[in-house]
Amino acid sequence: MKNYQLRRLSDQPILKTSDVTPSIANFDVLGAFNPAACLFNDEILLLLRVAEAPKAEAGFIVIPLIEEQDGVPSLVIRRFPEPTEPYDPRVISLDGKVYLTSLSHLRLARSKDGIHFEIDDKPFLFPARMDESFGIEDARITFLDGKYWITYTAVSEHGPGVGLAVTTDFVNVERVGMILPPPNKDVALFPKKINGKYMLLHRPMVSEIGKPSIWLAESEDGVHWGNHRFLFGGRGHASQDPLANPFGWEGGKIGAGPEPILTDEGWLVCYHGANPLHSYSLALALLDKDDPAHVLDRSSLPLLSPELFWEREGFFPNVVFSNGWIQWPADSDKAGQIWVYYGAADSGVGLAELVRL
Template sequence: MSKELFRRYSKNPIIDISDLPYPANAVFNAGATLFNGETLLLMRVEDKRGISHLLLGRSKDGVRNWVIDKEPTLLPEPDFHPEEEFGIEDPRITYLDEIRKWAIVYTAYSKYGPLVSLALTEDFKSFDKKGVILPPENKDAAIFPERFSDKWALIHRPSPKDLRAGAHIWISFGYDLCHWGEHRILFESRDGAWWDSGRIGLSTPPLKTDKGWLLLYHGVKLTVSGAIYRLGLALLDL
């Protein structure tokens, strides 16, 4: 029998809509980081219109006693960022020591579909939105915390309209955080009856270990009863 890697917290969920300071349809898909000795969750909250924004919660142990902002922390701003017309979703947070800021890569939902946007912050109170960094349809993106040969690296998942083509995890490189090139597939969803045969996408930002870069990713198997999501691991060279 394989060794158990993860164990679900017995009192899940750690946050639900009853904990929020205002009415909402759902709270889910949070980005997480450590800040000033606390765990921060930048949570996706879907409002009563079905449009998402981001809301910050803080906890000393990352499990209990959450202190949640009284108002939305980061709202869509379609007047200034038209790509955010239908909300902002699914943030992934990376601390960039080189610039001493946290990079928040999130999905902006435009009338043309989901795309990848970037915001920077020093304090999780004010945010500098950089706008679109990858066009639609694309999501599940995060930045590596350090450069490779002077280039930043970004993981993301383009989403073809025809899923028979597969939805794979890609990597791109750039000298700044806003312009990306050298796009290539990092690894593919598998063919056949595999648990990750439908599509795959990044879950958390890459984690550096002494064995390599650890990726937690989600895989989707498409069945006649709907999509089944599962969690997987991949290890990249340093």
Template sequence: MKLTKCSDNPILKPNPANAWENLVVCNPGVWYEDGIFTMLYRAAGDDEQHYIRMGTAVSADGIHFDRVSDQPAFGPSIDGPDQGGVEDPRIVKFGNDYYVTYAYRPHYPGQYWKFAHDVILLPESNEYSPAVIKENIANSGLAVTKDFENWRRLGRITQANLDDRDVILFPEKINGKFWMLHRPKQWVGEGYPCNEPAIWIQSSDDLMVWNGPSKMLMDGRPGTWEEKIGGSTPPLKTKDGWLIIYHGVDNGGEGHYRVGVALLDLNDPTKVIARAKDFVMEPEHDYEFEGFYKGCVFPTGNVIVDNTLYVYYGAADKYVGLATCKLDELLSYLKKS
């Protein structure tokens, strides 16, 4: 079972007309409502600091997107903890409000493809500085909007001294609680049930205080395409369970990012009831290699429309791609797994 990539890929590219998005356009959150696909995408220009912002685009068919504005929809704060850049939005809706989880840094990351991946420029600090400042640790925040134009930043929802990204909310309460997936990078090795970063799950009563016990939901598989894993897109409720799409990295190979699928119990999302052993998407095309992370497909948005699953992903940290499949075919494949 493999997702079918859109023949029009990449469906969104960097825009040379806007300095804040002339180098990178990738990793979008997507919402579908009233016949319109709304995309909130990660964007960056060719500035040396590589500040990361978000732009908005809309579409009637899920393929051909038009940018809403020449200005960013959401960007780093002037003096807040996320002033170094905001990235990788995931979108859910509660009531009339869209809640967006996003990763951020206190200091800009620099053009990371020019040095070892995941190495950042350290900000000025001293012996009294907290770890998040000394190490420019990526945290995750929560923002809320009604229109993707006007925003309220609610603040950090992860532990400050942990690199905890891929934070994704479930789109509804389960047993009276909110739930999220997250990936604390430091929770590995002695004292933890995993040797590589994994997907964890945690509950909350109010979306901001995540004090429910955190449980490892899924671990990577040594020697496979998914030695290291993390959540990708918001869980989708189906008749057979919560469908989750996640990414895996072959640390022992070329470091390529691929895509896996699993099902969680509808009433107890801490239970994995099905998980495919093989990936459903991998980097294949030039636009998935000729970017700033070569060999990367990284989903961050998904919607279901008339039994079609749309999966939106970042390609090589430079473009936005789309892959689709029939939902019932994917669920059937998963249940056989």
């Protein structure tokens, strides 16, 4: 993929955590990042991941989550004495259970020019099921069969799985439910059927055996998925020496980004890779247009890595992560341009253009 570059359109984030208001009284917004993106009518829409948490209380860890109250999933706040030992401020084990210290939802933002956004005050999708009890994260949007399919990571005590919702107007939304069980995430739907089948990219999560990788799956109805096939995985390994480990930038984690884009050459796929130190970069792969199980080309070096201060410092440092891009329509003054929206350090949103050389 040497014939492509990702060029930042701004040296500053186009959206920051401070731009987003809390949706719940006495909560703080800890991060606004990793947006899905699409064209809708004459606007660009983003679905931001917004992480919120109750205001800090001295001497306590305050945990927001969804629990069943009289059989109804409801928001509750749990308080635990603050550990005396150092702990991760994002994920913590208390009384034998693992919790997230924030609760994420999806928030809608709208723009005419793709740069200046108005952000809704209230969530578009808020956790509402027990398989979403720890939050809704990192959506992707695909326009398919006359509606917008929204895939997202649904997190609970059982791990991250993949949820699906659909809408035609971004006002009314139908929650279809979980389409891939834990542990799985990073699902991107193809925007058209291929050989009569719906298709998606996904990332099963591995433990002792195997390495992080991107898989392909197909479906007759877009809800029930099968024929799962390994597509490609990270080529790096545990060494942090760049000479001994030239693909180390994707050796720690790998996952698909936004929906694939069909080009004359094939399906263009944006994906992220992380090195052993958890620094995230962006790259590209090219899949055969008729048989996307066939990888035609792939980046040997990342196209975008965390370099600017706001990409290196934040809620989770050293991250550029994209799950949203748009291709400007032929009747616009930016016809054909591909704009890539990316989360930066889990604290804001940057914007780059994908340029073919």
